[in-house]
Amino acid sequence: MAEEPERLIAEDGTRLDGRKPDELRPLRIQAGVLKRADGSAYLELGSNKIIAAVYGPRELHPRHKQKPDRAVIRFRYNMAPFSVDERKRPGPDRRSIEISKLSKEALEPALFTEYYPRTAIDIFVEVLQADAGTRCAGITAASVALADAGIEMKDLVAAVAAGKVDGHIVLDPMYYEDGYGEADVPLAMMPKYDAITLLQMDGNMTEDEFKEAVRLAKKGCKIIYREQRRALKRKYGGE
Amino acid sequence: MTGEGPVPEYRIYVEDREVVTPGELLAEGQVIASDGTYREGDKVYSKVTGLASIEGRKVRVIPLSGPYVPTKGDYVIGIVQEVKFSSWLLDIRAPTPGVLHVSEFVDEEVDLITTDLSEYLREGDVVGALVQEVDPVKRVKLTTKGEAMNPLGRLKDGRIVEIDPVKVPRVIGRRGSMVRMLKDVLGCDIFVGINGRIFIRAREEPREIREDLAVRAIVEIERRSHLSGLTDWLESTLKRLSRW
Numbered sequence: 001m002a003e004e005p006e007r008l009i010a011e012d013g014t015r016l017d018g019r020k021p022d023e024l025r026p027l028r029i030q031a032g033v034l035k036r037a038d039g040s041a042y043l044e045l046g047s048n049k050i051i052a053a054v055y056g057p058r059e060l061h062p063r064h065k066q067k068p069d070r071a072v073i074r075f076r077y078n079m080a081p082f083s084v085d086e087r088k089r090p091g092p093d094r095r096s097i098e099i100s101k102l103s104k105e106a107l108e109p110a111l112f113t114e115y116y117p118r119t120a121i122d123i124f125v126e127v128l129q130a131d132a133g134t135r136c137a138g139i140t141a142a143s144v145a146l147a148d149a150g151i152e153m154k155d156l157v158a159a160v161a162a163g164k165v166d167g168h169i170v171l172d173p174m175y176y177e178d179g180y181g182e183a184d185v186p187l188a189m190m191p192k193y194d195a196i197t198l199l200q201m202d203g204n205m206t207e208d209e210f211k212e213a214v215r216l217a218k219k220g221c222k223i224i225y226r227e228q229r230r231a232l233k234r235k236y237g238g239e
Numbered sequence: 240m241t242g243e244g245p246v247p248e249y250r251i252y253v254e255d256r257e258v259v260t261p262g263e264l265l266a267e268g269q270v271i272a273s274d275g276t277y278r279e280g281d282k283v284y285s286k287v288t289g290l291a292s293i294e295g296r297k298v299r300v301i302p303l304s305g306p307y308v309p310t311k312g313d314y315v316i317g318i319v320q321e322v323k324f325s326s327w328l329l330d331i332r333a334p335t336p337g338v339l340h341v342s343e344f345v346d347e348e349v350d351l352i353t354t355d356l357s358e359y360l361r362e363g364d365v366v367g368a369l370v371q372e373v374d375p376v377k378r379v380k381l382t383t384k385g386e387a388m389n390p391l392g393r394l395k396d397g398r399i400v401e402i403d404p405v406k407v408p409r410v411i412g413r414r415g416s417m418v419r420m421l422k423d424v425l426g427c428d429i430f431v432g433i434n435g436r437i438f439i440r441a442r443e444e445p446r447e448i449r450e451d452l453a454v455r456a457i458v459e460i461e462r463r464s465h466l467s468g469l470t471d472w473l474e475s476t477l478k479r480l481s482r483w
Contacts, residue, residue: 039304057306057334068376071334110261112277112286115308117376119334147261150305150405152286154277155262192262192284229260232288236258236303237465 004180009166015177017046021170024160024220029141029231031148039149041231043141046174047131052141054149057119071116075104077138079127099135106139106159106188106198112152121151132178133161139188139198144228148235156228157197159188160220162213164205169212171220185210187217191225194218255293259285259300266298275300307404307434309333309379313370314387316394316432322357329366329381332404332434336379339368343382344392365394365438367430389430397428397440400454402461404435409464410457417460417470424477427453452480 005016013021025046034040037053044050060066077099081088092100103125111121123145125138136159143157163173165181173181183203189196196214205213249268253259263285265276272283276298285291289300309315309331317329320336327344328336341349344366345359360366367390368381383391402410410431411418418429427449430438437457441449456473463469 038306059335116334147288148304150287150289150302153261154284154286156260190262229263232260233258236288236290 005176007166008177008180009168009170013168015165015170015174017174021168022216022219024172024223025174027224027227029144029227031144031231031235037145037149039145039147039151041141041144041148043137043144045131045133045137045140045172047129048127048134048137049129050134050137050141051126051128052138052145053124053126054121054142054145054151055124056121056149057116057151058122060118060120065120066118069117070113071111071119071121073104073108073111073113073121073123075100075107075123075125075142077103077125077127077135079130079134083127083130099138102198102200103135103139103142107142107146107157109195109197110143110153110155110157110190111146112154115152121146131175132173133186136160136186136188136198140224140228144231147228147232155190155192156225157188157190158221158224158228159186159198160217160224161186162217162220164203164209164213169209169216171216183209183213185213185217187214187221189218189221191222249296251293251298253291253293255291257291258289258303259291260288261286265291265300269296271297273297273299275302302405304403304405306334307332309337309370309373309377309434311370311373313433314389314431315368315370315381315434316399316430316436316438317366317368317381317434318399319360319362319364319366322355322360322362325351325356327356327360327366329368331368331379331381331432332401332436333379335377337368337370337381338379339366339381339383343371343380343384360393365399367391367394367432367438389432394430394438394440397438398450398454400437400439400457402435402437402457404433406461406464407431407433407435409469410437410460412470417473420470420474421453421456421477424474424481425449425453425456429453449481452477 028044030042033042039054041052139159162185164183165177183205188198249270251266266283272278285300287302289302315331317331320330321328326340331337371382372380428440439453
């Protein structure tokens with residue numbers, strides 16, 4: 001990581017990349033980018049570049065892992081070796097195993113898994129370029145890929161982080177803000193139900209700051225949600 | 240509507256043929272929530288990405304992608320995946336394979352102890368079948384006995400094309416107009432499985448060219464499925480190409 005900037009937020013609240021505290025980075029989502037997968041999506045959030053692919057529902061082997069009353073969701077979050085400054089050693093590590101688990105749990109409530117008993121739904125998220133907030137961006141992309149695969153869902157899941165940087169609560173921290181900031185709060189939700197499906201915190205915040213971070217992240221999710229729906233409609237000529 | 244009582248209250252929030260996404264509010268009140276939708280209290284939402292279809296008070300969503308979900312009575316084309324002791328497992332492109340029991344395929348009595356079922360059907364064989372039953376855990380039972388639009392039993396000496404199951408209605412066309420046109424113009428037998436598998440067999444020479452054209456026509460229908468006037472366009476194109 002490059003040297004720490006002297007300050008991350010200017011007196012008037014402007015951030016290093018010119019954003020206001022409650023502003024997302026530029027977001028672009030495209031549904032259906034892979035031919036071989038049953039559903040897929042490509043997402044850019046600032047400098048984050050993420051591809052998500054969904055396979056299934058399909059037969060699950062080995063059979064003892066099947067659930068007789070619902071589908072099993074399998075989620076694999078992976079960072080490309082070239083996604084960060086220093087080469088990332090390929091393969092699963094502690095961090096990516098954790099992210100895979102919680103991403104799966106963030107998406108599961110949105111799916112009608114009981115419609116596909118004894119099957120597996122496989123979700124793959126590949127981070128091509130990372131610039132903080134990839135777990136949330138991965139969930140956002142995976143949710144679009146699931147809808148693109150035609151899997152029956154109650155709602156889409158949108159996700160974004162909020163953070164504490166130089167004492168300010170900001171939405172969607174980027175690389176420097178995440179690295180040198182005081183705290184980071186990733187959040188995923190089903191906007192239709194106003195239901196949070198993922199909430200973590202790394203760092204220290206007061207209760208009020210935490211509440212403000214959650215408020216900001218929820219607001220960000222609603223903007224992301226609109227873009228997710230727009231991406232799906234665009235694929236089928238709806239917009 | 241006639242009668243004394245007040246007209247039932249309902250509101251529909253989307254247009255007919257509008258593209259909707261999972262979780263989108265479609266309607267409220269006394270509407271009939273059909274396929275592709277779910278109800279929560281008074282409200283009806285979409286559960287897939289698809290085209291909203293509004294017919295009076297009936298609201299449904301026609302999916303634009305997604306797996307083949309077997310329903311009782313479907314004509315499907317399966318490929319034998321595994322030969323078991325008293326049945327075959329057929330890949331029908333559904334999330335789980337379909338089970339075809341011997342008694343649903345063979346008319347005579349079979350002594351299972353002395354007979355290997357691969358004498359009747361082997362791995363890789365193609366079978367036209369009906370979905371006889373889907374149980375609550377989505378196990379699919381198949382049969383080759385009964386009445387169907389297309390032939391039941393083993394299909395041979397032809398070709399198989401696979402398309403997206405959601406695009407099958409387009410290949411069939413309005414009241415079967417598309418397949419009928421293809422059959423007539425190309426002189427082929429064409430059996431469309433609801434599971435997105437299509438069997439093609441030319442009735443006369445030059446067989447290879449006829450079948451090639453049929454395959455290409457179906458691929459083209461899948462690719463252009465969103466366009467209107469497809470049947471007429473394809474008919475004139477095929478007539479031009481089919482001067483044997």
